Amino acid sequence: xxxxxxxxxxxxxxxxxxxxxxxxxxxxxxxxxxxxxxxxxxxxxxxxxxxxxxxxxxxxxxxxxxxxxxxxxxxxxxxxxxxxxxxxxxxxxxxxxxxxxxxxxxxxxxxxxxxxxxxxxxxxxxxxxxxxxxxxxxxxxxxxxxxxxxxxxxxxxxxxxxxxxxxxxxxxxxxxxxxxxxxxxxxxxxxxxxxxxxxxxxxxxxxxxxxxxxxxxxxxxxxxxxxxxxxxxxxxxxxxxxxxxxxxxxxxxxxxxxxxxxxxxxxxxxxxxxxxxxxxxxxxxxxxxxxxxxxxxxxxxxxxxxxxxxxxxxxxxxxxxxxxxxxxxxxxxxxxxxxxxxxxxxxxxxxxxxxxxxxxxxxxxxxxxxxxxxxxxxxxxxx
Amino acid sequence: xxxxxxxxxxxxxxxxxxxxxxxxxxxxxxxxxxxxxxxxxxxxxxxxxxxxxxxxxxxxxxxxxxxxxxxxxxxxxxxxxxxxxxxxxxxxxxxxxxxxxxxxxxxxxxxxxxxxxxxxxxxxxxxxxxxxxxxxxxxxxxxxxxxxxxxxxxxxxxxxxxxxxxxxxxxxxxxxxxxxxxxxxxxxxxxxxxxxxxxxxxxxxxxxxxxxxxxxxxxxxxxxxxxxxxxxxxxxxxxxxxxxxxxxxxxxxxxxxxxxxxxxxxxxxxxxxxxxxxxxxxxxxxxxxxxxxxxxxxxxxxxxxxxxxxxxxxxxxxxxxxxxxxxxxxxxxxxxxxxxxxxxxxxxxxxxxxxxxxxxxxxxx
Numbered sequence: 001x002x003x004x005x006x007x008x009x010x011x012x013x014x015x016x017x018x019x020x021x022x023x024x025x026x027x028x029x030x031x032x033x034x035x036x037x038x039x040x041x042x043x044x045x046x047x048x049x050x051x052x053x054x055x056x057x058x059x060x061x062x063x064x065x066x067x068x069x070x071x072x073x074x075x076x077x078x079x080x081x082x083x084x085x086x087x088x089x090x091x092x093x094x095x096x097x098x099x100x101x102x103x104x105x106x107x108x109x110x111x112x113x114x115x116x117x118x119x120x121x122x123x124x125x126x127x128x129x130x131x132x133x134x135x136x137x138x139x140x141x142x143x144x145x146x147x148x149x150x151x152x153x154x155x156x157x158x159x160x161x162x163x164x165x166x167x168x169x170x171x172x173x174x175x176x177x178x179x180x181x182x183x184x185x186x187x188x189x190x191x192x193x194x195x196x197x198x199x200x201x202x203x204x205x206x207x208x209x210x211x212x213x214x215x216x217x218x219x220x221x222x223x224x225x226x227x228x229x230x231x232x233x234x235x236x237x238x239x240x241x242x243x244x245x246x247x248x249x250x251x252x253x254x255x256x257x258x259x260x261x262x263x264x265x266x267x268x269x270x271x272x273x274x275x276x277x278x279x280x281x282x283x284x285x286x287x288x289x290x291x292x293x294x295x296x297x298x299x300x301x302x303x304x305x306x307x308x309x310x311x312x313x314x315x316x317x318x319x320x321x322x323x324x325x326x327x328x329x330x331x332x333x334x335x336x337x338x339x340x341x342x343x344x345x346x347x348x349x350x351x352x353x354x355x356x357x358x359x360x361x362x363x364x365x366x367x368x369x370x371x372x373x374x375x376x377x378x379x380x381x382x383x
Numbered sequence: 384x385x386x387x388x389x390x391x392x393x394x395x396x397x398x399x400x401x402x403x404x405x406x407x408x409x410x411x412x413x414x415x416x417x418x419x420x421x422x423x424x425x426x427x428x429x430x431x432x433x434x435x436x437x438x439x440x441x442x443x444x445x446x447x448x449x450x451x452x453x454x455x456x457x458x459x460x461x462x463x464x465x466x467x468x469x470x471x472x473x474x475x476x477x478x479x480x481x482x483x484x485x486x487x488x489x490x491x492x493x494x495x496x497x498x499x500x501x502x503x504x505x506x507x508x509x510x511x512x513x514x515x516x517x518x519x520x521x522x523x524x525x526x527x528x529x530x531x532x533x534x535x536x537x538x539x540x541x542x543x544x545x546x547x548x549x550x551x552x553x554x555x556x557x558x559x560x561x562x563x564x565x566x567x568x569x570x571x572x573x574x575x576x577x578x579x580x581x582x583x584x585x586x587x588x589x590x591x592x593x594x595x596x597x598x599x600x601x602x603x604x605x606x607x608x609x610x611x612x613x614x615x616x617x618x619x620x621x622x623x624x625x626x627x628x629x630x631x632x633x634x635x636x637x638x639x640x641x642x643x644x645x646x647x648x649x650x651x652x653x654x655x656x657x658x659x660x661x662x663x664x665x666x667x668x669x670x671x672x673x674x675x676x677x678x679x680x681x682x683x684x685x686x687x688x689x690x691x692x693x694x695x696x697x698x699x700x701x702x703x704x705x706x707x708x709x710x711x712x713x714x715x716x717x718x719x720x721x722x723x724x725x726x727x728x729x730x731x732x733x734x735x736x737x738x739x740x741x742x743x744x745x746x747x748x
Contacts, residue, residue: 020501109651135630138495142641190623190641197626346557 029104032081032168034144035064035153037117038126039087054096059087060126063094064157065106066167080165083157091133109139112168114146114189115156121148121204121220121227128225135193142190145175148220148227150208159212171207174214182237182249182264184216200224201337203231221337229333238325241286242338244269250293253313261293262314262376271340273348280355280366282340286322288314291378301383307376314374322370336363390592395526397600399587399670400439402529402536404580404608406667407488410660412577412612413619413634419570420562422555422625425616427567431574432609436602438728439581441736443598446588448739454585455681461738470731471682474585477723478675479695481579482668483703484716486511489664491709492633497657504700511699514665518672519689522590525673532662539659544614546652547642551621575729576720578608580667582728586674632709672699 039062050056064085072080084102088094095106114134120126134140149156161170178184184205187195195202202222207214218233231239240246246267252259270285292310295302329338341359344352355362391399408415416424449457454474459467490507498506517525584601591597619628619638631637639653672692679691706712 020505021498142637143643190627193630194624194627197630198624346554349558349561 023105027104028107029065029102030068030070030110031065031106031108032068032111032166033064033066033113033115033157033171034091034108034111035066035115035149035157036091036120036130037062037153038119038123054093057089057093059089061088061090061094061120062086062153063088063091064153065094065098066157067104067106068110068166068168072165079160081167090129107139108137109141111141111144113171114144115149115153115207116146116204117149117151117153118220118227121222124224124226131193131196131225134189140189142188144189145172146187146189146192146204147171148204148206150206150217152209155209156207156214159209159214162212171214174216175205178216180247180249182240182246183233185219185236185240185243185245196222196225199341201335203337206230221333221335223335228335231328231333235325235328238322239338241267241269241322242284242325242340244339248290251288251314251318253310253317255295255310255313258294258296260295260310262288262290262310262374263293264288264290265377266290271343273340273344273351275351275354276367280351280362281369282366283369284322284371286318286370286372288318288372288374289377290374291380292376293380302379307379311374311376314376315372318374319370319372322372323368326368326370330364330366334364335360389521389523389590391522391526391587391590392592393596393600395530396584396587396591396597397604398529398533399526399583400581400601401604401607402533402663402666403583403670404578404605404667405536405611405663406580407485407492407664408577408579409612409615409663410488410492410633410635413616413628413638414631415577416570416574416616417620417625417629418573419566422557422620423560423562423567424570424620424625425556425613426560427570427574428577428612428616429609430567431571431578432605432612434571434575435578435581436605438732439584439601439605440598441732442582442584443594443601445732445735445739446584446591446597447594448742449588450591450594451589453589453677453681455678457735457739461735461742468682471678473723474727474731475675475678475682477719477727478671478678479698480702480719480723482671482675483699483705484712484719485664485668485671486699487703487706487712488716489661490703491712492636492660493657495632496636496653507703508700510661510665510668511696511703514668514672515692515696517669518676519692521689522587522673525669528669529666532666536659536662539655540611543639543656543659544618546644547618547622547638549642549644551618553617553621555620555624556617573717573720576724577612578605579720579724579728580670581605582732583670583674585732586677 038060040058040060062085064083066081066083069079069081084098086094086097088097098106116127116130120130134144157167159167159170161167164170164173175184175186179186185203186205187203192202192204200223204220204222206217206220208217209215216233218236219231219239221228221231237246237249237251246264248264251262251264253262254260266289268287270287272283274281274283326338329336336359340363341352345356412428413424416427420427445457449460452460455467455471458470461467462470486507489510490503493506494501494503517528581601581604584597588594588597615635615638619634622628622638622641623631623634628634628638636653636656639656640651642652644652672695673688675695676688676691679695680686680688683691685691706715
């Protein structure tokens, strides 16, 4: 009898199971990219309590989602994604509007890019609302690439990538490539929120649309939760080096009339901070390691003195590059985006404490002593 | 009392302490440690752990002196029958509320990350019921279950620690010792409760085969916990920076979410932590409920501990619903640890130790 009862109980448990959260994979719409633009400059007042129906909200934003189309990706179709757009007040509002039109549930766990237009970054309130949403949403991946678009988001989602059928993987691929060559300072959502939490400063890469391609164009600096200034791409290499984020990439020098390409493979930075009678003083020692990629054809082999000469030019030119970038940030930008505050706080806490209330002013007045040394380790498969 | 077979070895004592302490706290640990001392949170974790070892030592000294009396029995010897029971009542509430708190945090977290449409009661009730089923069986089956899951937990902890090490910047921990002693002292007060749970030692003493080896086992368990905590804290600070880690509701979960396996052949690795974490919470609740039943049995002078679990089951569920929102609930949690918690794991063992110096030893085995 007991056995019988036990068997009944075990079998009945099979029928007593339930599931509230079952969503089949084909019921989900995998949102790969989120694109946000401002179309209307509406400031909603906080005032009396109203029923506040959905139509009472301002339609400030244009939100576009690119959703992967698994069938087309598997079948090798022309377009691996579909775009859906909504005019809405916020991203949850856009999800609501899109949700009632779409036969699938938008799912953000595999999102890869978040693109904001210039207007979004200029509007402090919208930017803060957006960042709070992406930070709060538990599904959203912290590894989302954040970028600013100089242009219109409609044009960006119209791009038909050449070697890829999905726009998001195309953008990611461009980013990875450019990152290895130091033409971009990519930033993940996690790093952006870390920067915004730690201080008021952050930076975001800028992209633009050029015909059927995206192009990378410098970085946008954010201060006090809105766009502060944009930095030209010529300062990117030194910017990344000073932030110790440099991955590699080419540096060209003019050697006897030839533009010789020097590929940076490794780089080291030594930074000393001093308090020089109430003024900050930084002593920067830079080292580069790499190989040369081209020179002019000659029957003679390259000799040590040629390399020495090249190294000398490289070192001097990199030193000038660093100094110019520092000067640019001191004078034109007027704020420390070079990671020096963080570095000083971590390694020279005593010096930092003296200047921490007025760091940016101290940075503007600071004195820099730069030394650079480039080493050519390899010269390719020819002597 | 039928406890002839209810004896646990000293290794099992270590496992019991380890898995009881490791519970919901590990998810919020990096943020709670950073409250007072920011980037020195990992040093605070070590200090609090060492303090806990001190408390464990005191508990074991008392336990060795009265190995057969149990917590309430010892209290009765030390303070007289009436006051002994009075002093034991807060402990009863502490175990009850602590188990409820763990249940609620478990429910809220699962609802946030995994089962957003499942009603909260269907997340929490099965967990409590299954915990009660195990806790009813007595100390030996409990620790045997703990022993069985230990390898899985340790293995998964190592895997997660390795995964989380990607994209980290360990310079975020600098500058070391940037805070004064006062803020460390303030911090230790709350950091101590990251290790809350080792007080089950007070309860299990009559069941330990060799009471004089209990200290060594539980000391090793706490040393292992310090290691796990320091790894979690250091990695999350290195990944996020202190400020961002503090802004998260569950920094440890966010840390695993923000880690991608190089090569990206697998995404959303936090599922592993979530699954494993159910085990952490389950073991903690089981051992808290078991302690609750033993204390209740001794207070009410009943013979069987397991009867009390059925009585307390509805209370555990109801008290776990205290606090309207998650912020409210966290506040009540803080209140619990700073009052009843402080009494149970800090004040009472010290008082017991001091008084026991003046009393004759209890019955030997």
